[in-house]
Amino acid sequence: MAVHVVDVRRAFALLLRQLAEVIHIEDGQYGNYDFESWREISELKAEFKEPHDDWIQSVNFEIQVPRVLRLLHYDRVPRQRVRLNRRNLFARDGNRCQYCGKSFPTSELSIDHVVPSCRGGETTWDNVVCACVRCNVRKGGRTPQQAGMKLYRKPVRPRRSPLLAIKLGNPKYASWKTFLDAAYWSVDLK
Numbered sequence: 001m002a003v004h005v006v007d008v009r010r011a012f013a014l015l016l017r018q019l020a021e022v023i024h025i026e027d028g029q030y031g032n033y034d035f036e037s038w039r040e041i042s043e044l045k046a047e048f049k050e051p052h053d054d055w056i057q058s059v060n061f062e063i064q065v066p067r068v069l070r071l072l073h074y075d076r077v078p079r080q081r082v083r084l085n086r087r088n089l090f091a092r093d094g095n096r097c098q099y100c101g102k103s104f105p106t107s108e109l110s111i112d113h114v115v116p117s118c119r120g121g122e123t124t125w126d127n128v129v130c131a132c133v134r135c136n137v138r139k140g141g142r143t144p145q146q147a148g149m150k151l152y153r154k155p156v157r158p159r160r161s162p163l164l165a166i167k168l169g170n171p172k173y174a175s176w177k178t179f180l181d182a183a184y185w186s187v188d189l190k
Helices: 008-016 035-048 086-092 133-139 162-168 171-186
Strands: 020-026 029-033 055-057 062-064 069-071 109-113 128-132
Touching (some): 008 020, 008 069, 086 162, 109 133
């Protein structure tokens, strides 16, 4: 089961401390490697680098960045809360204005409070949306109903990082799909 997404530094720290092993999928076969065996495999693969693979250069060797790790020891599943920030909000809404439905580059989008701050609206996942400047100005300090506007989609807190969906479209992270799809389908519904 997919537990968490970590950065490269944390992944290598887990490998070196023998708390995790690399799971590598090649031709439909799963292989598991500790740090030393992954380093040896990386040396063999270095001559045939794929464009979507990432590599780390150390003083003495070059090693491929692993995409999937299996934890060997852990005490609990980490709490996963999606942070409310511009990047996650724009990813959740797909860079689409939630009033006119048109897509825009992030530089042309703003954050709008559905219930305006001046009327007690809070900055929470279910009260903020992406809006183009034109729609945001038109709505002003009113609710969408008062401004005669309709929301394209009701804002909700995402269950997992909206950036994961974007990353899964990149061939670089294709190996994640096997594990994340299984996690999606096996989660209990409330």
